[in-house]
Amino acid sequence: MAHGSKIAIYGAIAANLLIAVSKFIAAFFTGSSAMLAEGIHSVIDTGNGGLLLMGIKRSTRKADPSHPFGYGKEIYFWSFVVSILIFSLGGGFAIYEGVHSIQAPEPIEQPLWNYCVLGAAILFEGASLIIAIKTFNKSHKTGGLLSNIIKSKNPANFAVIIEDSAAVMGLLIALLGIFLSQQLDNPYIDGSASILIGLLLLGVATFLARETKGLLLGESASPVILEGIENVLHNHKNVKSFKRPKTMHLGPENILVVIELDIVEDIPLVNAEEEIARIREEVAAISSKIDFVVVQTSNTMKGETLTQNR
Numbered sequence: 001m002a003h004g005s006k007i008a009i010y011g012a013i014a015a016n017l018l019i020a021v022s023k024f025i026a027a028f029f030t031g032s033s034a035m036l037a038e039g040i041h042s043v044i045d046t047g048n049g050g051l052l053l054m055g056i057k058r059s060t061r062k063a064d065p066s067h068p069f070g071y072g073k074e075i076y077f078w079s080f081v082v083s084i085l086i087f088s089l090g091g092g093f094a095i096y097e098g099v100h101s102i103q104a105p106e107p108i109e110q111p112l113w114n115y116c117v118l119g120a121a122i123l124f125e126g127a128s129l130i131i132a133i134k135t136f137n138k139s140h141k142t143g144g145l146l147s148n149i150i151k152s153k154n155p156a157n158f159a160v161i162i163e164d165s166a167a168v169m170g171l172l173i174a175l176l177g178i179f180l181s182q183q184l185d186n187p188y189i190d191g192s193a194s195i196l197i198g199l200l201l202l203g204v205a206t207f208l209a210r211e212t213k214g215l216l217l218g219e220s221a222s223p224v225i226l227e228g229i230e231n232v233l234h235n236h237k238n239v240k241s242f243k244r245p246k247t248m249h250l251g252p253e254n255i256l257v258v259i260e261l262d263i264v265e266d267i268p269l270v271n272a273e274e275e276i277a278r279i280r281e282e283v284a285a286i287s288s289k290i291d292f293v294v295v296q297t298s299n300t301m302k303g304e305t306l307t308q309n310r
Contacts, residue, residue, distance in 0.1 A: 006056065008132040008160045013049035015124040016042045016167075019117075026117040030108050033101035034174040034193040035117070037094035041170055041201065042121075044090045045163050048082040052156050055079060059251055069292065072251015073216065079155035080212040086163070087205030091198045098194030105187035111178060118175045125171060129164035136161055153219065154252035155212050166204040170197045221247035221255050221289075228286040229257060238275045240264045256292045257283055263297055272297070 023039035026032070055078030063070040108114070133145065136157045140148040149158040177193020180186070220226070229245045242261035250256055259279070263272045280293045 006053065008128075008135040009049045009052050009056075009156065011131045012128045012160050012164060013046055013053075015128040016046040016049065019121045019124055020046060022117045022120065026113040029110050029113045031106050032108050032111075032114055032174075032178055033097050033191050034177045034197065035114055037097045037194040037197050038118075038121075038170060038174050040093050040097075041090050041167065041197065044085055045167060048085060048163060049160070051078045051082055051085075052159060056156050069250045069256065070254060072249075072254040075154070075156055075252060076212055076215040079159050080209060080216060082159060083205045083209035083212060086166075086201055086208065091201035091205060094194050094198030094201060096198075098191045098196075098198060101191030101194060102188055105191060107185075107187050108178060108181055108190060111182050114178045115175070118171055118178070122168060122171050122175075125164055125167045129161065129168060132157075132160040132164055150211065151222065153215060153249050155208075155215065156252070158211070159208060162204055162208055166200060170200055173197050173200065215249065218248040221249065221257075221287075225255070225287055225290070229259070229283055232279060232282045232286070233259070233261065236275060236279060238264050238267060238272070239279075250291070253289050254291045255287065255289045256294070257290055258294045258296070259283070260296045260298070 020039055020042035023035055023042055027036040027039055052075075055075040058074040058078075059072050061071040061074075136145075136148070136152075139154075139157070140152070143151075145161075149161065152158050173193050173196050177190050177196070181189040181193075226245060226247060229247075233239050233242045233245075240262040242259060246258040246260075248256045261279075263275060267275075276295050276297065280295055283293050284290050
């Protein structure tokens with residue numbers, strides 16, 4: 001899945017870099033505020049792609065004494081940084097540029113530059129968005145796109161979709177703003193379009209920050225995995241009772257499971273240990289993402305904590 005994420009990110013970086021250069025050239029010749037805001041947006045998206053790639057690479061480092069559960073959450077941290085950059089630099093600059101343009105409006109010159117660049121940019125960004133969605137859908141066979149993004153534990157996948165979607169919408173706003181500004185001979189519309197692009201980026205950044213914040217704080221595994229763990233426990237008749245299993249994503253592909261249970265008292269200690277070992281094995285087999293299984297007992301094996309690292 002990381003390989004697929006990288007393909008989508010590389011595609012987004014290439015598209016954004018080419019588009020950014022084109023937008024700045026068009027902004028220089030036309031003086032369009034919306035086009036300049038879009039150029040800054042593309043530069044930020046290019047840098048964000050680099051941060052996501054760095055997050056993927058750093059998240060694959062092996063566990064060590066200072067990080068015994070590994071570095072899987074690195075991708076969550078860098079995705080959160082991406083959301084901050086979109087909010088502060090992308091949205092903030094677009095709104096600033098729009099306000100400045102409204103305060104000192106200037107007519108757009110040589111608008112053909114804008115139309116050519118925006119048309120090409122929509123094609124490039126649209127292609128990048130399609131690649132990102134196809135990559136994402138490979139690991140989400142059912143359900144709607146938005147609901148799957150909310151449920152996803154891998155921001156490297158959905159961050160590209162969110163950014164590319166915002167880019168396409170921003171381009172359409174810029175195109176409409178430039179067209180109306182020219183047709184109505186009203187330069188204020190161009191500045192207003194820049195402000196709308198800024199507000200769009202603020203909304204996108206807030207959504208991305210909300211999703212990555214939950215992952216950083218430690219989100220539980222999916223209901224399917226939780227149900228599978230409970231089924232394993234129900235199927236062991238020597239398990240007298242158990243609390244709801246506790247799970248946490250240590251990374252997109254790494255899950256910690258903690259189980260608290262009581263074993264029936266009338267079986268030998270060695271049999272109880274074998275029972276718990278089987279539970280660990282069966283729980284670990286539920287998903288390849290389950291890396292750590294901790295089983296705690298409170299009766300005949302009181303005081304002992306059994307762990308498994310697979």
